[in-house]
Amino acid sequence: MNRSKVTIKDVALKAGVSVATVSRLVNGTGIVSEATAAIVQETIQELGYEPNLMARNLRKKETRVILIVCPNVTNPYYAHILAGITEASYQKGYSAVMYTTNSDPERELEGIQMLYKGRVDGAILMDGLRDYEVFYHAAARFPIVQCSEYVDTEIAPAVCIDNYQASRDMMAHLMGLGHTRIALISSDNDYISTKIRTQAYKDSLLQAGLSVNPGYIKLGSSDYSFQSGRTCALELLQMDDPPSAIFCISDTFALGSTIAAKELDIPTPQELSISGFDDVEYTTMHHPYITTIAQPCYKLGEVSAQILFDRLEKGPARTGLVHLDHQLVVRESTAKKWIDPSGEES
Amino acid sequence: MNRSKVTIKDVALKAGVSVATVSRLVNGTGIVSEATAAIVQETIQELGYEPNLMARNLRKKETRVILIVCPNVTNPYYAHILAGITEASYQKGYSAVMYTTNSDPERELEGIQMLYKGRVDGAILMDGLRDYEVFYHAAARFPIVQCSEYVDTEIAPAVCIDNYQASRDMMAHLMGLGHTRIALISSDNDYISTKIRTQAYKDSLLQAGLSVNPGYIKLGSSDYSFQSGRTCALELLQMDDPPSAIFCISDTFALGSTIAAKELDIPTPQELSISGFDDVEYTTMHHPYITTIAQPCYKLGEVSAQILFDRLEKGPARTGLVHLDHQLVVRESTAKKWIDPSGEES
């Protein structure tokens, strides 16, 4: 077990060739005669030579490392995207370093610094940066792709589902079941997805000739906590004129809502339909299984990474939005609007 | 917006000093007069100079990057450990690159290669390596710490909870409630934690003068899937002489068991006590909230990282086991053994 690193020089010396030859062989660039190749190859094996990546990267001015900036990893939604990114990276021989921000602008800035310091070749941002200036400068200078959320698609591509269409699909499903009193549990964060889903909710109502009742719109916590979903639902269901369906912009909110309904002895979906968004694991852990919009999280990560690598290897690439397919998956938490036998609406 | 990197040379030239002076100022090593410091500082700002880490690392022979090898990130248990590691790294100015193996030995090997290639300074392994040889060689040569699972604590330190004591605690809780027919849902993986928990289960029974009934021991899937927990519980509960309590080595198995009990109309905890392990999010998403052993996941990651950094900065450090405190958290899924009014045991 040799403690100190073997360098290319050691190999060259021992094999009786120049470092250039060794390098050419190792990298498969340039021509090396079969005879020398054999000798050098053997020497490499014998000495256990591994090229020093720091030196190589310094010379080649690339790191083959990409940066992933995301709010946290404990949220399964992000975790799945992460899995997609790391897998794609692995395939392409890149490694991924993670930077979790907890949505702290200062942390976001620090993460971005890694680009300026030449520590990484590019970045995938899973959280619209709070500081637009910072984003703009970084995106103008380095390969960056936005995943899931975005702030500006002109300067850097963004990969996500079509949140507007997805929300419209879900609303169509709900209205198709006969619901007219549909509430919304949105979030008080300022993600673009939140805005779009909220807008789609309103547009759907309006275009169906229904009015938007501000009292039917509740804002859950910015991190989509399950408990805040429960609280919002509780408020909605205790209104004088409660909704017969709740459109949640997150599965966790939907889950919280099913709990709230259970607590108030309101059967789901018989008397209350609840829909979620994202399709994370726990939508099918307990009945009622939640009707939701499935996002291809893994794929989202994978495609983001691919676009980034493309850009890295082939130079300036496309910007703009890249939409991946979503899917409306109907399960147990939504059903035909219930009509009280007495004739009254429920 | 200058496209090309500003180097230390540019700064030196513009500020009218030597590169050495700039370097000294940037690194805070050596003495620099206030006057020059001011000029250089200003020049750095003006030019937007950021030291190139590749060059620095090459020279200093360190990368300030650590490797995290884990089976996956989508499991919240790992995700929380990961969060702890990345936070600790961030504090110390390290970055963390992730390598997910999906428990594939080949991938584990590839991950370890990063140490040999000098791409990272050290590693945290969250998955006992399948290939002991590989582990042994790597651990002998590089700073490695094992987190949560481990294969050999002589050659590299391991951070985890005291699985034996934790399991004994849970069994004591169950037996303290009057249960004598206690089943086990273990896993068919070969993690050390699995072995220890299983052993503790048996020892507890034996030391209480009870016998170990092989029929009461079921093996769930190696990845602790919720569905396999349900299946195991279903089998147990349909036995002629079903258990009155199930000790699960994972929360997901416990969750699956509550579902199984519900399907068979067996009230939990009135007629069946169920205990979990780990205390991940979904233990309190639905009633009955699950009685479990809380693991300090975040802290596990944090401490692992700290030990690694210590080793990196202060040379060879301790090996052996580092136990972090666990906690028995009693919630709703366990209760006093139910006695049928007719006098028969249930």
Place this chain on the structure above:
DNA sequence: ATTCTCTGTGTAAAGGATTACAGTAAACCA
């Protein structure tokens, strides 16, 4: 015989930082 293409290989210059060592000028001491 001369020139030209190939092969195959070596030399040495980047690449961008850190740092040992040397040097200068001012300040201090005797």
Place this chain on the structure above:
DNA sequence: TGGTTTACTGTAATCCTTTACACAGAGAAT
């Protein structure tokens, strides 16, 4: 005044690769 610190700064070697360029020798073409 001469000698010794002290405070500061610069020169150049070093870390390990990659790669542009030069070069030598062999065979082909003229």
